[in-house]
Amino acid sequence: MDFDINKEQKMLKKSAREFFAKEVDTEMVREWEADETGYSPKIYKKMAQLGWLGLLVPEAYGGEEMDFPDMTVVLEEMGASAMPSPFFTSGVVSSLTLLAAANDGQKKKLLPGLCSGKKIFTLAYDETSTSMSPVNVATAAVDKGDSYEISGTKCYVPYAHVSDSIITLVRTGDAVDGGASGTSLILIDPKADGVAVDILKTSTADKLCEVVLDKVQVPKDNVLGELGKGWEVLEPVLQQCGVAKCAEMVGACARVMKMTVDYAKNRVQFGQPIGSFQAIQHHCANMITCLETSDLITRQAAWRIGTGEGWEKDAAMCKSWASENLRELMMLAHQVTGGFGFMEEADYQLFYRRVRSAEVMFGTGTYYREIVADQMGL
Amino acid sequence: MDFEFTQEEKEIIQEVRLFIEKEATPELRQESHEIEYIYGGPIAREFIKKFAAHGWLTPSWPKKYGGLEASEMVTYMIRNELAYSGCPIHYVGAHMAGPSILRHGTEDNKKYLLPLSKGEIEFGLGYTEPGAGSDLMGLEMYAEDKGDHFLVNGQKTFSTHAHVADYHWLAVRTELEGPKHRGISILIVDLKSTKGITVRPIMTFPGTRSNEVYYDNVIVPKENLVGEKNMGFKYIMTALDFERMFPWGHYKKVFEDLIDYTKDATRNGQPLRKDPLIRQKLAQLETEFEVVKLLYYQLAHMLDNGKVPNYQSSMEKLFFSELTRRMSHTIFEILGLGAQVTEHDKRAALHGMGEFFSKWCLIETIVGGASEIQRNIMAQRGLGLPRA
Numbered sequence: 224m225d226f227d228i229n230k231e232q233k234m235l236k237k238s239a240r241e242f243f244a245k246e247v248d249t250e251m252v253r254e255w256e257a258d259e260t261g262y263s264p265k266i267y268k269k270m271a272q273l274g275w276l277g278l279l280v281p282e283a284y285g286g287e288e289m290d291f292p293d294m295t296v297v298l299e300e301m302g303a304s305a306m307p308s309p310f311f312t313s314g315v316v317s318s319l320t321l322l323a324a325a326n327d328g329q330k331k332k333l334l335p336g337l338c339s340g341k342k343i344f345t346l347a348y349d350e351t352s353t354s355m356s357p358v359n360v361a362t363a364a365v366d367k368g369d370s371y372e373i374s375g376t377k378c379y380v381p382y383a384h385v386s387d388s389i390i391t392l393v394r395t396g397d398a399v400d401g402g403a404s405g406t407s408l409i410l411i412d413p414k415a416d417g418v419a420v421d422i423l424k425t426s427t428a429d430k431l432c433e434v435v436l437d438k439v440q441v442p443k444d445n446v447l448g449e450l451g452k453g454w455e456v457l458e459p460v461l462q463q464c465g466v467a468k469c470a471e472m473v474g475a476c477a478r479v480m481k482m483t484v485d486y487a488k489n490r491v492q493f494g495q496p497i498g499s500f501q502a503i504q505h506h507c508a509n510m511i512t513c514l515e516t517s518d519l520i521t522r523q524a525a526w527r528i529g530t531g532e533g534w535e536k537d538a539a540m541c542k543s544w545a546s547e548n549l550r551e552l553m554m555l556a557h558q559v560t561g562g563f564g565f566m567e568e569a570d571y572q573l574f575y576r577r578v579r580s581a582e583v584m585f586g587t588g589t590y591y592r593e594i595v596a597d598q599m600g601l
Numbered sequence: 602m603d604f605e606f607t608q609e610e611k612e613i614i615q616e617v618r619l620f621i622e623k624e625a626t627p628e629l630r631q632e633s634h635e636i637e638y639i640y641g642g643p644i645a646r647e648f649i650k651k652f653a654a655h656g657w658l659t660p661s662w663p664k665k666y667g668g669l670e671a672s673e674m675v676t677y678m679i680r681n682e683l684a685y686s687g688c689p690i691h692y693v694g695a696h697m698a699g700p701s702i703l704r705h706g707t708e709d710n711k712k713y714l715l716p717l718s719k720g721e722i723e724f725g726l727g728y729t730e731p732g733a734g735s736d737l738m739g740l741e742m743y744a745e746d747k748g749d750h751f752l753v754n755g756q757k758t759f760s761t762h763a764h765v766a767d768y769h770w771l772a773v774r775t776e777l778e779g780p781k782h783r784g785i786s787i788l789i790v791d792l793k794s795t796k797g798i799t800v801r802p803i804m805t806f807p808g809t810r811s812n813e814v815y816y817d818n819v820i821v822p823k824e825n826l827v828g829e830k831n832m833g834f835k836y837i838m839t840a841l842d843f844e845r846m847f848p849w850g851h852y853k854k855v856f857e858d859l860i861d862y863t864k865d866a867t868r869n870g871q872p873l874r875k876d877p878l879i880r881q882k883l884a885q886l887e888t889e890f891e892v893v894k895l896l897y898y899q900l901a902h903m904l905d906n907g908k909v910p911n912y913q914s915s916m917e918k919l920f921f922s923e924l925t926r927r928m929s930h931t932i933f934e935i936l937g938l939g940a941q942v943t944e945h946d947k948r949a950a951l952h953g954m955g956e957f958f959s960k961w962c963l964i965e966t967i968v969g970g971a972s973e974i975q976r977n978i979m980a981q982r983g984l985g986l987p988r989a
Contacts, residue, residue, distance in 0.1 A: 224674060225603040226895075226902045329654075342741045484984045501973070501988040504980030511979055512916055517897040524938055540888040593877075595884035599860065601875040 226522065229317050232296045239300035242273070247304040249570045255307050256428035260385060262308035271340025274400035280322065280423045285335035290558075291463070291529040295521065298467055299474030305573045309343050309382035316381075316460070317344030320390055324408050324447040333410075334390075343385055346435055347377035347411075348392040348457060355461065355586040357392070357454035359405050363568060364409065365394040371395070371409065371446075373439045374417075383420045383432035387414055391436075393454050395446075406453035410445040411436070428582045439529045457495065460500040463528050463537065465542040469521045469549075472581045473514070475574045476549045480514050483507065486563070491562045497559075506555045513552040517545035536598035543591035546582040553578045604680070610910050612673070614678050617657060621686045624648060628948035633689040637809040638851070640723045641765025645689040653720030653777040662703065666711070667718025677846065685850025690748045693762055694724040698770045701787070701840045705828035713768070713789065724760030725792065727814065728837070730755070735974050737772070738781045738834065742816060744773035744788060751775070751826070753790065753819040763800045763812040767793055772837065776832055782834040786826035795819055808961035845914035846900055847969065849893050852928060855954045856886060859908035859932055862951060873935065885922045886924075892919050912983025915975040922972065929959045 228236065246266050255262055259261045270276060280286020294315065300311065314337070321333055321344070336342035352359035364374025373393055383389055389411045396405030415419055417439040425430045448456065484507060487498030497503045524541035527534035553575045557564045563569040582588075606614070625648065632642040640649060652658060653667075661676045662668025669675075683690050694717045733740040742755030753773060760918045763769065769790040776784030790799060797819040803811045828836060860883060863873040871880050875962045896917040904911045932955040933940040944953025966972045980986045 224606060224898050224902055228602060289817050336648075431745055484986065487986060495989070496987055498980075499989045501977065501989070504986050505973070505976040507986060508919075508976035508979035511912075511983060513922060514914075515916065516892045516920070517895065519899065520620050520892060522602060523604045523891075523895060527602050537891075540891050544885075544892065589881065592881050592888070593882035595887055596880035599883065599887055601860070601863065601880050601882060 227294060232293055235293060236300060239297045243300050243304035247306045249305060249573060252305045252435055261430040267308055268354060270310060270342050276340055277338030280334050280338055283470045284330050285338040292525040295467060295470035298471040302419060302471035302474030303338050303478040309385060312345045313337060313343045313383035316346045317390055317466050319460045319463060320346055323460050326448055329447060342387040344390060345382050345386040346390045347380040347382055349379045351375060351378055353588050360392055360394050360406050362393045364395045370443055373436050373441055373442050375436050377434040380432045383413060383434050384422055384429050384430060389413055392457060393479050394503045396451050404451055407450050408440055408447040408453045411441055415439050419584060428575045461585050462538045465540050466521060466524045466528060468581050468584055469541055469545040470525060472549050472578055473518045474519050475577055476514050479556050479574050480510055483559050486560050503559055506559050510552045510555045513548040517548050520544050520599050539591040539594035542586060543588035547588050549578050550582055610675055610678060613675055615681060621688060624651060624688055625688050630687045633687055638689055639762050640689045640691040649691055649720035652667055653899045654719060658691055658720050659699060661719040662718055666714040673901040673904040674867060677898060681848040681850040682963055683736040683856050684848035687851060688883060691720060691723055693726050693770060697840055700844055701836050705836050709824040716956060722767040724768045725760055725766030726836050727757045727760050727769045729759045731758050735774050735971055740772055740774060742773045744775050747824055751821045753816045753821055755816050757814040759811050760814045761811045763792060772833055783831055785833035785861050787833040787836055788821050788834050789825045790821055807957060823957055826867060842911045845918055847918050849921050849985050852925055853890055855951060855958060856890060858951045863935060886928055886931055890923050893924055896920055915978040919975040920946040925962040925965045929962045
């Protein structure tokens, strides 16, 4: 067993840390949250130039051809910066989806633009069910010969308002086998006639959108890969994205851990630093346990995904464990920092909101424990 | 990163497994269970000697002292395998006293190393006193320097191995003046043939035995002083950094038996394993065992890479011990009324281990440093928070 990241990953982590320290501060984060665009196109472009958008993409399609754990190293540092951007939905979710679903011609056509940052992609899979299941995929694609006519409402689509292309899960056939069959992934241009994008007002203000499709005409060539295999291809991708999101939140919480310990060392009450009280020390000990166990289990899952096989159980344990324990860490951070941490101007709330949002992204703990139970042969 | 064991490690464990399968008789397991998995019962002594002949008792030790010069990873794997299979663990000698002797011991001390690695002798810990539990620095057992020997007087309590062990690994006060932690030394005391030692049982409520040990004008030769005089507290602390590891395999075995139980048992006409709430609980425990596995082998990885785990070992101990309680809750929820039936009854489910561990889990969060002490260590040594 080797628990350490390798030399290249250490270098990548260092350069990512320096990049975010230089480019992002939490005042900017607040501005992006308030702003309708919701991110800095300038920083996005710089990240593209560093190759981060195409970390997992083979060189033949314009990427860096690195491994899953390499990407989690960058995501940790991004998480620590609290920066909102379409990076995750385009560089992680969409690139993994395209790699898994698209045929070679589509990859050649689409991925170079994604990697260079010229084109932003996003994924629309959920509707109103907010479940990790294809049963309720009702957005219908009606066969019109050379094209599909698509109608329905997709929900919780990140950065659809600035995207160039929305990878959309639609129903192209009857829902049998629990609804998995008969779903397909198809590219929709948000500027096409009949597409209406509305930004939802969410806790993190990270621009989750409702996308209403009203008789949108989409060429059949836009179907990614095989017709009817949408959910089958997408489900494992979403589970891998769950692990990637955990890495981002581990990075966020590592920063919160440090902020909280610094606070406990400096805040004086009853004539001494509150960090000298056992009640506070034990909260901090519980926080570091939440952090390091989440880190370990995320590293293991990322490594296993990188090996390409047998990762489902590790990924499921990772997302259920890290989601719930990083939430616990944040709650304890607020308990330690009291009224100070509850102020808008303190940064704790930025991280708290992101951790709570990540908790419900790509499936909750309950969903993943059911996968673990399956994998245990129960 | 690599979260698999190496081929070589897997092969060693496979050998160990085969050996245990062949040599660990039901009688051995029963004896082992009855004396709380410590070493010293008559069957265990024969078993451990055969086991140790492969170098498996002290794999990471130098060859000249009976080791294999293998990694700590191998050591940790073997210890957990022993725990998993319900075999006795030669813990104090091979894992605490031995490494301290290797690190700090005099030439006289080192004569214990070969018998230790061969499984011929075992030590018992003599740290705790009526007035020194979590606050070990407060220990009072006094060893008066009489020139060519020490004269020891005082009382130890909760000396778990003392009735079966061959030697006491005894923390004593050798200096009455100055800071408390600079006046402690470690002595090796022959428990079997030294005059003036009285060992009395303390029965615990799960039915296992610990001891109180009285020293009444006990003469201990100078050569039995470990390392240097008054350096004992430092040795104990160093040993905790390097050797605070808690194998968890015995609980994993009970958990696996619990899973098997849910596969066969039905409730309201439905197999328990199909109950969504039970699936959630078992999946949660499965995940927690994965976490403890990572925390445990992380310690070995750190040691193998020249790092000193200090707060990380506290984290492993804390997490493991609290996990045992959570598992006990789940066992009771799943077994219902049957959970209370003891191992000695014909209706015992899970061989009565659910019932036994419901009592035993109470000591896990106390023995080897209470949870509160572990959290203090993590906060102060790990995070640098100030002492009160």
